Amino acid sequence: MTPNRRALLVASVLLLAACSTGASPFAATTSTSRPEPTTTGAPTTSTTVETTTTSVAGDGSGVGDPYFPELGNPGFDIEHYLIDLAVDPVANTIEGEVAITATATGDLDAFHLDLLGLTVDRITVDDHPTAFSREGGELIVSAEPPIPSGEGFAVVVTYHGTPEPLTTIGFPLGWIDAGDITYVVSEPDAAHTWFPGNDHPGDKAAFTFRITVPEGLTAAANGSLVQTLPGGAVTTFVWEMPEPMATYLATVVIGDLDRVERPAPGGVLLRDYLPADLEGQLPSPLARVGEMLEFYAGIFGPSPFAEYGHAVVPGVPGALEDQTLCIFGREELEDYQAGPFDPSIEEIVAHELSHQWYGDSVTPATWNDIWLNEGFATFAQWLWVEHDLGRAAYDEEIANTYRLLDSASHPLPGDPGPSGEEMFHYSVYLRGGLTLHALRVAVGDDALFQILRTWADRYAYGNASTADFIALAEEVSGADLDALFDTWLYQEEMPPMP
Numbered sequence: 001m002t003p004n005r006r007a008l009l010v011a012s013v014l015l016l017a018a019c020s021t022g023a024s025p026f027a028a029t030t031s032t033s034r035p036e037p038t039t040t041g042a043p044t045t046s047t048t049v050e051t052t053t054t055s056v057a058g059d060g061s062g063v064g065d066p067y068f069p070e071l072g073n074p075g076f077d078i079e080h081y082l083i084d085l086a087v088d089p090v091a092n093t094i095e096g097e098v099a100i101t102a103t104a105t106g107d108l109d110a111f112h113l114d115l116l117g118l119t120v121d122r123i124t125v126d127d128h129p130t131a132f133s134r135e136g137g138e139l140i141v142s143a144e145p146p147i148p149s150g151e152g153f154a155v156v157v158t159y160h161g162t163p164e165p166l167t168t169i170g171f172p173l174g175w176i177d178a179g180d181i182t183y184v185v186s187e188p189d190a191a192h193t194w195f196p197g198n199d200h201p202g203d204k205a206a207f208t209f210r211i212t213v214p215e216g217l218t219a220a221a222n223g224s225l226v227q228t229l230p231g232g233a234v235t236t237f238v239w240e241m242p243e244p245m246a247t248y249l250a251t252v253v254i255g256d257l258d259r260v261e262r263p264a265p266g267g268v269l270l271r272d273y274l275p276a277d278l279e280g281q282l283p284s285p286l287a288r289v290g291e292m293l294e295f296y297a298g299i300f301g302p303s304p305f306a307e308y309g310h311a312v313v314p315g316v317p318g319a320l321e322d323q324t325l326c327i328f329g330r331e332e333l334e335d336y337q338a339g340p341f342d343p344s345i346e347e348i349v350a351h352e353l354s355h356q357w358y359g360d361s362v363t364p365a366t367w368n369d370i371w372l373n374e375g376f377a378t379f380a381q382w383l384w385v386e387h388d389l390g391r392a393a394y395d396e397e398i399a400n401t402y403r404l405l406d407s408a409s410h411p412l413p414g415d416p417g418p419s420g421e422e423m424f425h426y427s428v429y430l431r432g433g434l435t436l437h438a439l440r441v442a443v444g445d446d447a448l449f450q451i452l453r454t455w456a457d458r459y460a461y462g463n464a465s466t467a468d469f470i471a472l473a474e475e476v477s478g479a480d481l482d483a484l485f486d487t488w489l490y491q492e493e494m495p496p497m498p
């Protein structure tokens, strides 16, 4: 994701003004809860009763993330989601059937899925209709007979309704009806507003999407388009994302869209989805993505995914690095005006691409390690500047960044805090990036790039923590780096300029 660049211009006071909603993410996740009666498979009627009931971590309702304790669910590991949605973009409704295959990691007589809003019609476990209930963002499913630890099982949830966006980080997240185009941006916690699952980055899974839309419209999602099935008044687009993906990176984009393909190095298919009125003309900031891909593959290792591209959509204040399909705000691409401390729009394009390695393939185990996404992508954008404009331009960017950070107090990148204005504060990006620059100065270029490549390779398609990164950096460099990471990530006082 891009930082709130308005915040880069001045002090953090303005960031709060631009970004704060006054609502905590936990308030947001309970505000639209619609409890339903327990059922044994018969379609249920949703009630209009509002509740403020919240579940607490430790009772099956979450995996205890430091920032989002209710997200995710203990007791099982999901391997695959089949998300089958029939979408009416005019009414902004979906009819969904999500088939989940999972393995129990403990004996289960019931388990939770994350799902907020929408009406659940029916749930089966291993083809048997089963009872369920709802409490806030928790969908509680009975397993009869119980599922023994280690056993695989299949859950199918049939549901419908209008997904309601959340405003955890200050602008709408989740399933966004933007008029002519419908799209999804979910980071960090809005995936469970449009499909049931384990909505925590610690449980990554492969995905298949079957998205049915009115004839004439196009549906894009993560991975590869494997089938387009005409069906009279509708068309079904089937997308496969075989490499594991965190739920927050799952996306669907629907509209009158043109698919534009272009050659890319290293066998990676570059395909972008553009609003039809652009008539297939790529916005100019996207022109050099092939070059960027080649550069990053050279220093970080081969692209983790077979395809990459952007969906250009209205209203997104920046971009989100959804796996293989970056969602990019059209206004950003067409009207971006960089201020004195802002990255160029081309740097933002590079930043989002680099997340395919750092964030999408290697994903933080918990949300407090968000700097592993944003610090890395920021450092990667500076490396593109160095590659493109020379070391002096890189050094200037480092010096400007240091001056900006040194001039005001800010959240600590290693543990910024759970609200949107903390997690996505510019210090997570910039001081996180400077942490990698400080590492570069400490261990030298050879060791630094070996660390980055090994990180991308060893934890590919998985999860890792800051402690894992420090251990890896020490292993590769042979240096004791605890003090370096502690002062850069966790101490109030800015360390000296490296």
Ligand SMILES: [Zn+2]
Binding pocket: 001, 002, 003, 321, 351, 352, 355, 373, 374, 377
């Ligand atoms: Zn980012």
